[in-house]
Amino acid sequence: MTETAPAPTAPLRARAEIDLAALRANVRTLRALAPGAALMAVVKSDAYGHGAVPCARAAVEAGAAWLGTATPEEALALRAAGLPGRIMCWLWTPGGPWREAIEADIDVSVSGMWALAEVTAAARVAGIPARVQLKADTGLGRGGCQPGEDWAELVAAALRAEAEGTVRITGLWSHFACADEPGHPSIALQLTRFREMLAYAEGRGVRPEVRHIANSPATLTLPEAHFDLVRTGIALYGISPSPEMGGPADFGLRPVMTLSASIALVKHVPGGHGVSYGHHYITPGATTLGLVPVGYADGVPRHASGTGPVLVGGKWRTVAGRVAMDQFVVDLGGDEPEAGTEAVLFGPGDRGEPTAEDWAQAAGTIAYEIVTRIGTRVPRVYVNEQQSG
Structure with missing residues (x-):
């Protein structure tokens, strides 16, 4: 069973925030x-x-x-x-x-x-x-x-x-x-x-x-x-349970998990630069790349290579190239967020971030699998543990 993690005093490599x-x-x-x-x-x-x-x-x-x-x-x-x-x-x-x-x-x-x-x-x-x-x-x-x-x-x-x-x-x-x-x-x-x-x-x-x-x-x-x-x-x-029936808000429901990670590296690269295993992504021009330190060992689906959405600095980015075991890359298009900037893989969508359903669509699966597969290397951080009222 996943252990409860206390609210961190320093940024974590990655975290799954659970809104009780x-x-x-x-x-x-x-x-x-x-x-x-x-x-x-x-x-x-x-x-x-x-x-x-x-x-x-x-x-x-x-x-x-x-x-x-x-x-x-x-x-x-x-x-x-x-x-x-x-x-x-x-x-x-x-x-x-x-x-x-x-x-x-x-x-x-x-x-x-x-x-x-x-x-x-x-x-x-x-x-x-x-x-x-x-x-x-x-x-x-x-x-x-x-x-x-x-x-x-x-x-x-x-x-x-x-x-x-x-x-x-x-x-x-x-x-x-x-x-x-x-x-x-x-x-x-x-x-x-x-x-x-x-x-x-x-x-x-x-x-x-x-x-x-x-x-x-x-x-x-x-x-x-x-x-x-x-x-x-x-x-x-x-x-x-079925996007065809309506999204969570249509039934008065709110997603509970938000998955995020801290950008580990931002660097300038020239056009024509291969990214990740197999070079399935080649930079179309000079740009900046951001390294997101989670991968398929953490439950990020490899099937979302080249398609998975991530919110960085208020903008949607897409996984560039293959998702590796511990990390993947996003093309930041010349933006230069600092190392440690939050990259939100999915959440309720309140801040414009992708949802688990967006990742399911990107990976050709269902949102059940997206949340269930998040591994034990990603600490669960519980918020609103005490019931109000």
């Missing part, structure tokens, strides 16, 4: 969009690169009733850090830390019979029932139990385990494939299938605490999918 006030505001906005449902703040992958523990605490302060992680190790780390309330994790493999999760009062997801067998065995050893959520594959074709005979078998086995006291079936859930594409025919089909699988389980006696299928895009655009709980991931961090 923005995150809390995003939680409140998302809760207002789903007033009849509880909200799960998904903090997997170190809170999408923002720092799991500080972001989880801020989300709970703003009213998130659940925390969600992919791996059990992520969930256990939250509990070890003192996070209260309900925590769920869903990405299990055979031999996972079932007993530790049960003893830490973590909800675990079960998609198949092998997982149910392992969790019930762990519950017997622990001497307390496991909190189990059954996952249905309603059409994503990834995790989850297939409808029909497989679902009937899993539900029946889970009810037997509940009757013997080794599990408590706390949830029934699924995940959308195309909720970020409004009007996609799979959305209605998955909702219908989810309702059918819910009805089957509940008709056999399952009494879940929560039923949930809505991810960030469904939370924003599909109120009929909210059920008892919405699972918000990328929207929590102020990034739109």
Whole structure:
């Protein structure tokens, strides 16, 4: 988990500033969009690169009733850090830390019979029932139990385990494939299938605490999918799950992370000067070059070589040549900012800086990947840690 860095007394090589006030505001906005449902703040992958523990605490302060992680190790780390309330994790493999999760009062997801067998065995050893959520594959074709005979078998086995006291079936859930594409025919089909699988389980006696299928895009655009709980991931961090649906501001959200670095060198070069590996950029004339001391080892995508935008001295610049492991170059067009001048790779856009979505477009990927891949060499610096009011 990324450690909290104190506000620096001297400029850092690079920093990812995390605005916890923005995150809390995003939680409140998302809760207002789903007033009849509880909200799960998904903090997997170190809170999408923002720092799991500080972001989880801020989300709970703003009213998130659940925390969600992919791996059990992520969930256990939250509990070890003192996070209260309900925590769920869903990405299990055979031999996972079932007993530790049960003893830490973590909800675990079960998609198949092998997982149910392992969790019930762990519950017997622990001497307390496991909190189990059954996952249905309603059409994503990834995790989850297939409808029909497989679902009937899993539900029946889970009810037997509940009757013997080794599990408590706390949830029934699924995940959308195309909720970020409004009007996609799979959305209605998955909702219908989810309702059918819910009805089957509940008709056999399952009494879940929560039923949930809505991810960030469904939370924003599909109120009929909210059920008892919405699972918000990328929207929590102020990034739109689909630019085609609208930008963050269109949903009342604000980006939480600002990534910046200190210019390490500014120098004059003549025209015809090759820049970075492979000389894929040649200066068109005499100019100045600025060295930005972050690279793909820090999470700057190499696919954005020649296209990634950077704000330096109030002007947008573009990565000149290839992004290297630890650094890249921008053509400053004759401007001469001092070494140490801030170069902003992305942020909310308030100061005219690029956004994570701009970098996603430059790299041919999605903004999820841009923020999540920022490496541990870049310290997270938390601002607005204390909730006002």
